[in-house]
Amino acid sequence: MTELLFRDDAYLKTATARVVAVQDGAVTLDRTVFYPLGGGQPGDTGFLIRDNGDRLAVIDTRKGVEPGTVAHRIAPGPAMPEVGEAVGLEIDWDRRYAHMRLHTALHVMSCVVVAPVTGGNISADKGRLDFDIDLALLDADRIAGGTNELIARAVPTETVWITDEELDARPELVKTMSVQPPRGAGRIRLLRIPDIDLQPCGGTHVANIAEIGGITVLRIRNEGKRNKRVEIALKG
Numbered sequence: 001m002t003e004l005l006f007r008d009d010a011y012l013k014t015a016t017a018r019v020v021a022v023q024d025g026a027v028t029l030d031r032t033v034f035y036p037l038g039g040g041q042p043g044d045t046g047f048l049i050r051d052n053g054d055r056l057a058v059i060d061t062r063k064g065v066e067p068g069t070v071a072h073r074i075a076p077g078p079a080m081p082e083v084g085e086a087v088g089l090e091i092d093w094d095r096r097y098a099h100m101r102l103h104t105a106l107h108v109m110s111c112v113v114v115a116p117v118t119g120g121n122i123s124a125d126k127g128r129l130d131f132d133i134d135l136a137l138l139d140a141d142r143i144a145g146g147t148n149e150l151i152a153r154a155v156p157t158e159t160v161w162i163t164d165e166e167l168d169a170r171p172e173l174v175k176t177m178s179v180q181p182p183r184g185a186g187r188i189r190l191l192r193i194p195d196i197d198l199q200p201c202g203g204t205h206v207a208n209i210a211e212i213g214g215i216t217v218l219r220i221r222n223e224g225k226r227n228k229r230v231e232i233a234l235k236g
């Protein structure tokens with residue numbers, strides 16, 4: 001198992017860890033600050049730093065083959081670290097922080113557009129949600145205005161844990177039809193934005209929605225019968 005340090009503190013930019021396995025160009029660690037691709041949020045990039053000073057570029061982070069592990073994909077080049085070796089970890093913070101702001105912005109926007117969410121994705125410069133809704137009901141100005149009004153409330157976000165049974169009793173919490181929360185671990189992580197949003201999410205978020213700053217709607221388009229796509233970017 002890899003201890004997921006970003007779960008408790010999404011603002012950790014560096015850490016030290018021990019190498020557990022090296023396989024197929026990827027390094028598995030006993031703990032990590034690197035978020036692995038999932039829930040529409042890209043895997044982190046950055047560096048693993050060896051004692052000899054070598055900086056190994058992490059070009060992507062994915063969930064490992066072994067359940068509960070994280071695989072850090074390393075760019076070809078310098079020698080890979082040894083199993084048991086201690087390494088420094090450093091994520092590309094500007095990229096990750098953009099993911100955190102956009103990801104949290106999508107939570108807020110999902111409360112402005114009242115419709116089931118059928119998909120979602122973010123990158124460092126834009127994010128999108130797909131809704132099962134009539135295209136004519138999506139208005140860019142109204143969505144941007146409503147989202148920015150909520151962001152201006154500047155409320156702190158909270159992480160809440162509930163049991164599988166509690167989630168079963170409250171199916172309305174699962175807004176994103178394409179991303180079912182992971183079950184079986186006995187407990188599920190929720191993101192709560194007080195008086196705005198509450199839903200299962202394992203991603204990384206900003207501590208206060210004021211950090212989003214504000215959003216603009218880039219475009220709205222038809223991506224299929226149940227997929228009306230709203231694409232947003234951070235303002236400024």
Ligand SMILES: [Zn+2]
Binds near residue numbers: 205
């Ligand atoms: Zn989230």
